Amino acid sequence: MASNEQPNSVHHHSSLQKKIKLKQERRQHNVSFVMMILLTIVAFAAIASDAISNSVAVLFIIVLAGVQVFFQLYIWMHLGHKGHEFPMWGIASGLLIALITVGTLVGLIW
Amino acid sequence: MDVGERLTDQNFPESPEKATLEGKNKFLGFWLFLGGETVLFATLFGTYLGLRNSFGKGPEASEIFQLPMVFAATIILLTSSLTSVYAVLALKENRVKQMRRWFFITLLLGLSFLGLEIYEFVEYVHEGHTFTSGAFGSAFYTLVGFHGGHVLFGCLWITALLVRNSGRGLTLYNAPKYYLFALYWHFVDVVWVFIFTVVYLMGKVG
Numbered sequence: 001m002a003s004n005e006q007p008n009s010v011h012h013h014s015s016l017q018k019k020i021k022l023k024q025e026r027r028q029h030n031v032s033f034v035m036m037i038l039l040t041i042v043a044f045a046a047i048a049s050d051a052i053s054n055s056v057a058v059l060f061i062i063v064l065a066g067v068q069v070f071f072q073l074y075i076w077m078h079l080g081h082k083g084h085e086f087p088m089w090g091i092a093s094g095l096l097i098a099l100i101t102v103g104t105l106v107g108l109i110w
Numbered sequence: 111m112d113v114g115e116r117l118t119d120q121n122f123p124e125s126p127e128k129a130t131l132e133g134k135n136k137f138l139g140f141w142l143f144l145g146g147e148t149v150l151f152a153t154l155f156g157t158y159l160g161l162r163n164s165f166g167k168g169p170e171a172s173e174i175f176q177l178p179m180v181f182a183a184t185i186i187l188l189t190s191s192l193t194s195v196y197a198v199l200a201l202k203e204n205r206v207k208q209m210r211r212w213f214f215i216t217l218l219l220g221l222s223f224l225g226l227e228i229y230e231f232v233e234y235v236h237e238g239h240t241f242t243s244g245a246f247g248s249a250f251y252t253l254v255g256f257h258g259g260h261v262l263f264g265c266l267w268i269t270a271l272l273v274r275n276s277g278r279g280l281t282l283y284n285a286p287k288y289y290l291f292a293l294y295w296h297f298v299d300v301v302w303v304f305i306f307t308v309v310y311l312m313g314k315v316g
Contacts, residue, residue, distance in 0.1 A: 040185070040188065044181055047315055061312075065307040065308075068303045069300050069304075077297075083128065087138065087142075090138075090141045090142040090144070094144065094146060097149045098152030103156075
Protein backbone atom coordinates (compact mmCIF):
# COMPACT_ATOMS: atom_id res chain seq x y z
CA MET A 1 0.00 0.00 0.00
CA ALA A 2 2.76 2.43 0.95
CA SER A 3 4.30 2.20 -2.51
CA ASN A 4 1.09 3.56 -4.01
CA GLU A 5 1.58 6.93 -2.42
CA GLN A 6 2.21 9.95 -4.54
CA PRO A 7 3.10 12.78 -2.22
CA ASN A 8 3.52 15.12 -5.19
CA SER A 9 -0.18 15.09 -5.93
CA VAL A 10 -0.95 16.74 -2.62
CA HIS A 11 -1.46 20.35 -3.54
CA HIS A 12 -1.72 23.12 -1.04
CA HIS A 13 -4.33 25.36 -2.54
CA SER A 14 -5.12 28.64 -0.97
CA SER A 15 -8.17 27.88 1.12
CA LEU A 16 -10.06 30.96 -0.08
CA GLN A 17 -9.78 29.96 -3.73
CA LYS A 18 -11.00 26.50 -2.87
CA LYS A 19 -13.93 27.81 -0.89
CA ILE A 20 -15.09 29.96 -3.78
CA LYS A 21 -14.81 27.00 -6.16
CA LEU A 22 -16.85 24.73 -3.88
CA LYS A 23 -19.46 27.43 -3.38
CA GLN A 24 -19.87 27.75 -7.14
CA GLU A 25 -20.10 24.00 -7.43
CA ARG A 26 -22.79 23.83 -4.76
CA ARG A 27 -24.85 26.42 -6.61
CA GLN A 28 -24.43 24.48 -9.86
CA HIS A 29 -25.67 21.31 -8.16
CA ASN A 30 -28.69 23.10 -6.73
CA VAL A 31 -29.58 24.60 -10.10
CA SER A 32 -29.32 21.22 -11.83
CA PHE A 33 -31.49 19.63 -9.13
CA VAL A 34 -34.24 22.21 -9.73
CA MET A 35 -33.86 21.72 -13.49
CA MET A 36 -34.20 17.95 -13.20
CA ILE A 37 -37.30 18.26 -11.00
CA LEU A 38 -38.82 20.61 -13.59
CA LEU A 39 -37.94 18.26 -16.47
CA THR A 40 -39.56 15.38 -14.58
CA ILE A 41 -42.73 17.37 -13.94
CA VAL A 42 -42.92 18.45 -17.58
CA ALA A 43 -42.47 14.83 -18.76
CA PHE A 44 -45.25 13.55 -16.49
CA ALA A 45 -47.50 16.47 -17.46
CA ALA A 46 -46.92 15.85 -21.18
CA ILE A 47 -48.18 12.28 -20.80
CA ALA A 48 -51.02 13.11 -18.42
CA SER A 49 -52.43 15.91 -20.60
CA ASP A 50 -54.66 15.17 -23.57
CA ALA A 51 -53.59 18.28 -25.44
CA ILE A 52 -50.44 16.67 -26.91
CA SER A 53 -50.76 13.72 -29.26
CA ASN A 54 -49.21 10.51 -27.94
CA SER A 55 -46.48 10.09 -30.56
CA VAL A 56 -45.28 13.68 -30.12
CA ALA A 57 -45.36 13.27 -26.33
CA VAL A 58 -43.24 10.10 -26.50
CA LEU A 59 -40.60 11.78 -28.64
CA PHE A 60 -40.69 14.80 -26.33
CA ILE A 61 -40.17 12.84 -23.11
CA ILE A 62 -37.28 10.86 -24.62
CA VAL A 63 -35.54 14.16 -25.41
CA LEU A 64 -36.24 15.32 -21.83
CA ALA A 65 -34.69 12.10 -20.49
CA GLY A 66 -31.58 12.78 -22.61
CA VAL A 67 -31.27 16.27 -21.11
CA GLN A 68 -31.63 14.88 -17.58
CA VAL A 69 -28.90 12.34 -18.19
CA PHE A 70 -26.65 15.14 -19.42
CA PHE A 71 -27.19 16.99 -16.11
CA GLN A 72 -26.44 13.83 -14.12
CA LEU A 73 -23.28 12.92 -15.99
CA TYR A 74 -21.80 16.38 -16.47
CA ILE A 75 -22.76 18.21 -13.31
CA TRP A 76 -23.36 15.59 -10.63
CA MET A 77 -20.87 12.99 -11.77
CA HIS A 78 -18.35 15.71 -12.76
CA LEU A 79 -17.73 14.23 -16.20
CA GLY A 80 -16.96 17.72 -17.51
CA HIS A 81 -14.22 18.28 -14.94
CA LYS A 82 -10.51 18.06 -15.68
CA GLY A 83 -9.03 14.55 -15.58
CA HIS A 84 -12.13 12.81 -16.93
CA GLU A 85 -10.85 12.10 -20.44
CA PHE A 86 -10.59 8.32 -20.03
CA PRO A 87 -13.86 7.98 -18.10
CA MET A 88 -15.44 9.88 -20.97
CA TRP A 89 -14.22 7.23 -23.40
CA GLY A 90 -15.52 4.47 -21.15
CA ILE A 91 -19.00 5.86 -20.78
CA ALA A 92 -19.21 7.10 -24.39
CA SER A 93 -18.36 3.69 -25.83
CA GLY A 94 -20.83 2.16 -23.38
CA LEU A 95 -23.55 4.51 -24.58
CA LEU A 96 -22.73 3.80 -28.23
CA ILE A 97 -22.96 0.04 -27.79
CA ALA A 98 -26.07 0.51 -25.65
CA LEU A 99 -27.76 2.40 -28.49
CA ILE A 100 -26.82 -0.29 -31.03
CA THR A 101 -28.04 -3.00 -28.64
CA VAL A 102 -31.41 -1.37 -28.09
CA GLY A 103 -31.85 -0.78 -31.82
CA THR A 104 -30.91 -4.35 -32.70
CA LEU A 105 -33.09 -6.00 -30.05
CA VAL A 106 -36.12 -3.88 -30.87
CA GLY A 107 -35.59 -4.60 -34.57
CA LEU A 108 -35.22 -8.33 -33.96
CA ILE A 109 -38.31 -8.76 -31.83
CA TRP A 110 -40.56 -6.33 -33.73
CA MET B 111 1.75 10.71 3.62
CA ASP B 112 0.43 7.36 4.76
CA VAL B 113 -2.86 6.28 3.17
CA GLY B 114 -4.31 5.50 6.59
CA GLU B 115 -3.40 8.88 8.06
CA ARG B 116 -6.32 11.07 8.99
CA LEU B 117 -6.58 14.02 6.61
CA THR B 118 -6.39 17.47 8.12
CA ASP B 119 -7.16 20.84 6.58
CA GLN B 120 -3.41 21.36 6.18
CA ASN B 121 -2.54 18.20 4.26
CA PHE B 122 -5.86 17.88 2.40
CA PRO B 123 -5.22 17.21 -1.32
CA GLU B 124 -7.28 18.78 -4.08
CA SER B 125 -8.93 15.48 -5.02
CA PRO B 126 -8.53 13.02 -2.13
CA GLU B 127 -10.32 10.35 -4.18
CA LYS B 128 -7.58 10.47 -6.82
CA ALA B 129 -4.52 11.32 -4.74
CA THR B 130 -3.15 7.75 -4.67
CA LEU B 131 -2.47 5.35 -7.51
CA GLU B 132 -5.04 2.98 -6.05
CA GLY B 133 -7.59 5.78 -5.97
CA LYS B 134 -6.83 6.70 -9.59
CA ASN B 135 -7.19 3.07 -10.69
CA LYS B 136 -10.47 2.66 -8.85
CA PHE B 137 -11.80 5.86 -10.38
CA LEU B 138 -10.97 4.84 -13.95
CA GLY B 139 -12.03 1.23 -13.44
CA PHE B 140 -15.34 2.30 -12.00
CA TRP B 141 -16.16 4.51 -14.96
CA LEU B 142 -15.38 1.60 -17.30
CA PHE B 143 -17.63 -0.58 -15.17
CA LEU B 144 -20.41 1.99 -15.54
CA GLY B 145 -19.92 1.87 -19.31
CA GLY B 146 -20.44 -1.90 -19.10
CA GLU B 147 -23.49 -1.46 -16.90
CA THR B 148 -24.94 0.86 -19.52
CA VAL B 149 -24.74 -1.96 -22.06
CA LEU B 150 -26.20 -4.44 -19.57
CA PHE B 151 -29.24 -2.24 -19.01
CA ALA B 152 -29.47 -1.59 -22.75
CA THR B 153 -30.05 -5.32 -23.37
CA LEU B 154 -32.90 -5.26 -20.85
CA PHE B 155 -34.37 -2.04 -22.27
CA GLY B 156 -34.15 -3.40 -25.82
CA THR B 157 -35.92 -6.61 -24.82
CA TYR B 158 -38.58 -4.67 -22.94
CA LEU B 159 -39.23 -2.34 -25.88
CA GLY B 160 -39.66 -5.32 -28.18
CA LEU B 161 -42.04 -7.16 -25.87
CA ARG B 162 -43.91 -4.33 -24.17
CA ASN B 163 -47.13 -4.91 -26.08
CA SER B 164 -47.23 -8.70 -25.70
CA PHE B 165 -49.48 -8.72 -22.64
CA GLY B 166 -50.49 -12.39 -22.82
CA LYS B 167 -52.90 -13.29 -20.03
CA GLY B 168 -51.99 -10.27 -17.92
CA PRO B 169 -53.50 -6.78 -17.86
CA GLU B 170 -52.33 -4.04 -20.22
CA ALA B 171 -49.61 -1.60 -19.14
CA SER B 172 -51.85 1.47 -19.32
CA GLU B 173 -54.40 -0.20 -17.02
CA ILE B 174 -52.07 -0.99 -14.14
CA PHE B 175 -49.42 1.76 -14.06
CA GLN B 176 -50.14 4.38 -11.40
CA LEU B 177 -48.39 7.62 -12.34
CA PRO B 178 -48.62 9.34 -8.92
CA MET B 179 -46.70 6.49 -7.28
CA VAL B 180 -44.08 6.46 -10.04
CA PHE B 181 -43.76 10.23 -9.72
CA ALA B 182 -43.18 9.93 -5.97
CA ALA B 183 -40.53 7.24 -6.53
CA THR B 184 -38.83 9.45 -9.12
CA ILE B 185 -38.67 12.46 -6.80
CA ILE B 186 -37.34 10.29 -3.94
CA LEU B 187 -34.54 8.88 -6.06
CA LEU B 188 -33.70 12.27 -7.57
CA THR B 189 -33.48 13.81 -4.10
CA SER B 190 -31.26 10.96 -2.90
CA SER B 191 -28.97 11.74 -5.83
CA LEU B 192 -28.77 15.35 -4.60
CA THR B 193 -28.00 14.31 -1.03
CA SER B 194 -25.12 12.14 -2.27
CA VAL B 195 -23.84 15.16 -4.20
CA TYR B 196 -23.92 17.13 -0.93
CA ALA B 197 -22.01 14.30 0.72
CA VAL B 198 -19.28 14.53 -1.92
CA LEU B 199 -19.10 18.31 -1.45
CA ALA B 200 -18.65 17.75 2.29
CA LEU B 201 -15.97 15.17 1.49
CA LYS B 202 -14.09 17.79 -0.53
CA GLU B 203 -14.31 20.16 2.45
CA ASN B 204 -13.05 17.46 4.83
CA ARG B 205 -16.22 17.59 6.91
CA VAL B 206 -16.59 13.94 7.82
CA LYS B 207 -19.62 14.23 10.09
CA GLN B 208 -21.57 16.22 7.53
CA MET B 209 -20.58 13.80 4.78
CA ARG B 210 -21.70 10.78 6.79
CA ARG B 211 -24.99 12.50 7.63
CA TRP B 212 -25.73 13.17 3.95
CA PHE B 213 -24.86 9.59 3.01
CA PHE B 214 -27.14 8.35 5.79
CA ILE B 215 -30.02 10.44 4.38
CA THR B 216 -29.21 8.99 0.95
CA LEU B 217 -29.51 5.52 2.45
CA LEU B 218 -32.88 6.32 4.02
CA LEU B 219 -34.21 7.69 0.72
CA GLY B 220 -32.93 4.61 -1.09
CA LEU B 221 -34.73 2.36 1.38
CA SER B 222 -37.99 4.29 1.00
CA PHE B 223 -37.68 3.96 -2.78
CA LEU B 224 -37.29 0.20 -2.34
CA GLY B 225 -40.30 0.06 -0.02
CA LEU B 226 -42.42 1.88 -2.59
CA GLU B 227 -41.27 -0.47 -5.35
CA ILE B 228 -42.04 -3.60 -3.32
CA TYR B 229 -45.49 -2.23 -2.52
CA GLU B 230 -46.01 -1.50 -6.22
CA PHE B 231 -44.97 -5.03 -7.29
CA VAL B 232 -47.28 -6.62 -4.71
CA GLU B 233 -50.17 -4.53 -6.06
CA TYR B 234 -49.38 -5.61 -9.63
CA VAL B 235 -49.26 -9.29 -8.72
CA HIS B 236 -52.70 -8.94 -7.13
CA GLU B 237 -53.97 -7.49 -10.39
CA GLY B 238 -52.64 -10.43 -12.39
CA HIS B 239 -49.47 -8.76 -13.73
CA THR B 240 -46.83 -11.35 -12.84
CA PHE B 241 -43.51 -12.61 -14.16
CA THR B 242 -45.28 -15.40 -16.06
CA SER B 243 -48.47 -13.60 -17.14
CA GLY B 244 -46.95 -12.70 -20.50
CA ALA B 245 -43.81 -11.49 -22.27
CA PHE B 246 -44.58 -7.98 -21.06
CA GLY B 247 -44.61 -9.19 -17.46
CA SER B 248 -41.30 -11.04 -17.82
CA ALA B 249 -39.56 -8.12 -19.50
CA PHE B 250 -41.01 -5.62 -17.02
CA TYR B 251 -39.96 -7.46 -13.87
CA THR B 252 -36.54 -8.27 -15.29
CA LEU B 253 -35.78 -4.65 -16.18
CA VAL B 254 -37.38 -2.83 -13.24
CA GLY B 255 -36.39 -5.58 -10.80
CA PHE B 256 -32.78 -5.40 -11.97
CA HIS B 257 -32.78 -1.69 -11.28
CA GLY B 258 -34.36 -2.32 -7.87
CA GLY B 259 -31.60 -4.86 -7.24
CA HIS B 260 -29.06 -2.14 -7.97
CA VAL B 261 -30.75 0.14 -5.45
CA LEU B 262 -30.68 -2.65 -2.87
CA PHE B 263 -27.01 -3.30 -3.55
CA GLY B 264 -26.28 0.42 -3.18
CA CYS B 265 -28.06 0.48 0.19
CA LEU B 266 -25.98 -2.47 1.41
CA TRP B 267 -22.82 -0.86 0.04
CA ILE B 268 -23.25 2.49 1.81
CA THR B 269 -24.33 0.73 5.01
CA ALA B 270 -21.11 -1.29 4.97
CA LEU B 271 -19.05 1.83 4.25
CA LEU B 272 -20.67 3.84 7.04
CA VAL B 273 -20.36 1.03 9.59
CA ARG B 274 -16.78 0.13 8.66
CA ASN B 275 -15.61 3.75 8.81
CA SER B 276 -17.60 4.89 11.81
CA GLY B 277 -15.38 6.85 14.16
CA ARG B 278 -12.74 7.21 11.47
CA GLY B 279 -11.84 10.43 9.76
CA LEU B 280 -11.26 10.80 6.05
CA THR B 281 -8.11 9.15 4.78
CA LEU B 282 -6.62 8.64 1.34
CA TYR B 283 -7.74 5.03 1.79
CA ASN B 284 -11.46 5.58 2.38
CA ALA B 285 -12.04 8.79 0.40
CA PRO B 286 -12.09 6.92 -2.99
CA LYS B 287 -14.56 4.41 -1.54
CA TYR B 288 -17.02 7.10 -0.53
CA TYR B 289 -16.58 8.91 -3.83
CA LEU B 290 -17.23 5.81 -5.95
CA PHE B 291 -20.40 5.02 -4.05
CA ALA B 292 -21.71 8.49 -4.98
CA LEU B 293 -20.89 7.82 -8.64
CA TYR B 294 -22.72 4.50 -8.49
CA TRP B 295 -25.74 6.11 -6.89
CA HIS B 296 -25.96 8.74 -9.64
CA PHE B 297 -25.77 5.99 -12.23
CA VAL B 298 -28.67 4.17 -10.61
CA ASP B 299 -30.64 7.41 -10.86
CA VAL B 300 -29.66 7.77 -14.55
CA VAL B 301 -31.11 4.32 -15.25
CA TRP B 302 -34.29 5.25 -13.41
CA VAL B 303 -34.72 8.33 -15.64
CA PHE B 304 -35.00 5.96 -18.59
CA ILE B 305 -37.22 3.52 -16.71
CA PHE B 306 -39.80 6.12 -15.78
CA THR B 307 -39.68 7.50 -19.32
CA VAL B 308 -39.60 4.29 -21.37
CA VAL B 309 -41.52 1.91 -19.11
CA TYR B 310 -44.06 3.98 -17.21
CA LEU B 311 -44.75 7.10 -19.27
CA MET B 312 -44.57 5.32 -22.64
CA GLY B 313 -46.59 2.44 -21.17
CA LYS B 314 -49.32 4.88 -20.20
CA VAL B 315 -49.81 6.09 -23.78
CA GLY B 316 -49.29 2.66 -25.36
